[in-house]
Every structure is written in structure tokens, then in C-alpha cells.
Amino acid sequence: MTPLLEVSNLVTEFGGGKDRPGLRAVNGVSFTVERGKVLGLVGESGSGKSVTGFSIMRLLEKPGRIAGGQVLFDGEDIAGYSDDEMRQLRGRRIAMVFQDPMTTLNPVLTIGTQMIEAVQAHDPVSKDAARQRARDALGLVGIPSPEERLSAYPHQFSGGMRQRVAIAIALLHKPDLIIADEPTTALDVTIQSQIISEFQRLTEEANTAVIWITHDLAIVSRLADEIAVMYAGRLVETGPVGQVLTDPRHPYTAGLIASVPSQNRRGEPLRQIRGMTPAIDRLPKGCSFRARCDRATNGCLRLPDLAPEGARSFRCFHPVMNESAS
């Protein structure tokens, strides 16, 4: 069966032109997402996670542009779709949830008006039927008194409730894929946990595939089937989440896991990856992680390929081998 989403060699640049390369925020990224499965896309700030999500959705702001690669959605290359074709797909078959729900919501319209518009944008149903769908969707994401809340404006909701509304809008048309870009990062942990559980239940019921963009490995271990780790615009490790998180191969993945606070002992300094992610306009030659890596050798002046090993793949000449895990 064709995967729901197949991203191959995606390159996204900012600026540049015909003869001038731009800044490569996404540099040859390939991954697949199967129907109903959750991919956790992780990496430090600036690694290119959001730009990958925006490229798939074709919501890149100028001067951002897809400079190469393919995005096959249900077997069709949507990277070449016109803006109109893309608008048809967005909201109906692919939806996005952002860190700030106000990216989705309009502050001057009631939630009801916005949700009815969102229903009618893709389904030619009556206003009453659309209102009913909106009410049901608010109920599904745990908004109390949904009928009354339809008449409220976004500012009359708490941050957590606003994010639930944004999720309800994303789920309105039962999309095949949701790209969730750090949707719980700005919320406190209890609300975060409730929203993740509800999101998980709703997407499982509708067999929706999800790309969950985050830097939080705890969320990924709870939610995702597969993980893809990005570093400086490239994927450095991919695979089933259980395998990668318990037995990482790439030293960067291992460093990320070791720096999770719960992995550290009380009283000892928190382990962290030394140094900083290189800026995308000053990427070092070869492996971009080598300046921060204890395992690097002169051989790392060449760029390793993302090489497969069973169900996983990693981009490293000197992978971590955890014998106790095998």
C-alpha cells in the first residue's frame, strides 16, 4: 500500500535565486508517514522542524521556497500543486495545529462563525448543519457548554481552551493527516497532558496520521510510533520510537536523550550537549554535528549518508552501540 505521506529529498531555502543558493533550512529530508500513525519530528530550536511542516502544507512565507524534492500525499506530488489545489487539500485532508492557536483563530469573530465557515469551506451543508458539526466538535475536544461557547470570542477562552478549539477546527473534516507544530509547548503540564490524551484518542478513532513537531522527547515517547531526529536541516536518525529512544545510534540523539532531566541524577550537573547548533549559513564541512561530538574523527569531514539498519536509519560513521540494549 502507498504510504499516506512520502517526503523525498525535500529542500527548502530562504532567499537565493537562479544562480545563487539560498539558506537551506531543510536540506534533503526524506521520510514516510503511514495512515493512522504518529511521527514525532524532533530536534533543537532552528533544526528545521517547523519549516519542514510548513513546506508540506505549502504555508511558507516569502522568501521561503521549496527548492527541490517531492511531497507525495496519497501517491500524488503535492509540491507541484497550484495554490488553489493546495487550498482544497488544506483543512479537508491535511490540517495543521500551531503552537499559538491565534494563528488559526481570528480575534474579531466568534468561535461559532469561524467554525461554521471552516465546515462550509469544504462541505456544502446548511448553516444549521454546520453549526451542529461545530458544536459536536467542541464537545469532542472537551469544551464544556459547547452551544454557549459558540457565541464567544477567542479572548474569552483560556490558552488551553483556545488550543482545544484550534484542534476541534483541525479535526472538523476528519483529515487524513494533521501536522501539529508544538501545540502544547505554551501550556502548563496538566493541560498539556489532557490535550495530548484527547488528541491521541480522537486521532486514533478517526485513523488520522500525525506529524507531531516538538523538542520534547517525553511527548514523543508517549505519542509517536516513529521518530525522526533533525539536526541543522538534515535528518540524522529515524526509526520506531521504542528502538531509537532506548538504543539511539546517532550521538546527537543519544545526547538529546541523556539531557532529559528525568535521565539525570539529583545533585549532579544536568548533562547537556556541549556547544551550539551551527547556523545554517555557516554549516561546517561534512557532518554538521562533528564539532560537538566526542566520537568525531577526521573521517567526519565527509558527510555520512542516512544509512538504513533494519527499520531504522542514521547518519553517522561512528554510531553509538549500546550492547545492553541488544
Ligand SMILES: Nc1ncnc2c1ncn2[C@@H]1O[C@H](COP(=O)(O)OP(=O)(O)OP(=O)(O)O)[C@@H](O)[C@H]1O
Ligand atoms: N522567514 C525566514 N527567513 C529566513 N530564515 C528562516 C525563516 N524562517 C525560518 N528560518 C530559518 O530556518 C531554520 C529552521 O527554522 P525552524 O523554525 O524550522 O526551526 P525549528 O526546528 O522548528 O525550531 P523551533 O523549535 O525554534 O521552532 C532556522 O535557521 C531559521 O532561522
